[in-house]
Amino acid sequence: MSRQIRTDAGLASVLRVTVGRLARRLRAQRPDASVSLGQGAALFTLARHGEMTPGELAEREKVQPPSMTRIVATLEERGLVRRIKHPEDQRRQLVSITEEGRNLVRADQRRREAWLAQRLKELTPEEKDTLRRAAEILDRLAES
Missing domain, CATH: 1.10.10.10 (Winged helix-like DNA-binding domain superfamily/Winged helix DNA-binding domain)
Known part of the structure; x- marks a missing residue:
């Protein structure tokens, strides 16, 4: 486990970035x-x-x-x-x-x-x- 995600603040930061990146990738798939x-x-x-x-x-x-x-x-x-x-x-x-x-x-x-x-x-x-x-x-x- 990465040292950054051992704390709630670190996990929050990683989740924010990761979920945001995945959301952007999914938005790029929009047909219209x-x-x-x-x-x-x-x-x-x-x-x-x-x-x-x-x-x-x-x-x-x-x-x-x-x-x-x-x-x-x-x-x-x-x-x-x-x-x-x-x-x-x-x-x-x-x-x-x-x-x-x-x-x-x-x-x-x-x-x-x-x-x-x-x-x-x-x-x-x-x-x-x-x-x-x-x-x-x-x-x-x-x-x-």
Whole structure:
């Protein structure tokens, strides 16, 4: 074990750099670079969790509501999401992903997962087991 990752601060530093590098490599696999990272994140959230208000989407994505309003407007212009009246409160709107948006998300997922699956083939069974356990822990960290 590297001396740097024996402390929590050292581990935090190594994780920050490593996860950031992996995220950049995965972002480079995006099939449609004209969709910004924030727009892509909003699409993924809508595909995974279903329709929600712009405020709920902003909260889930950890951005300010005005930023999400701009993201939704751009996605709507491109036909990737649509706004509909809230069934219980006509003054509010819900944002839902369109079939075109869903297709973009699926293509993005397929491409990134294919790239990552190819990298995983280079690992030993033991390394893959370690990553399975680490993935659960990283997911918990990301949710906290």
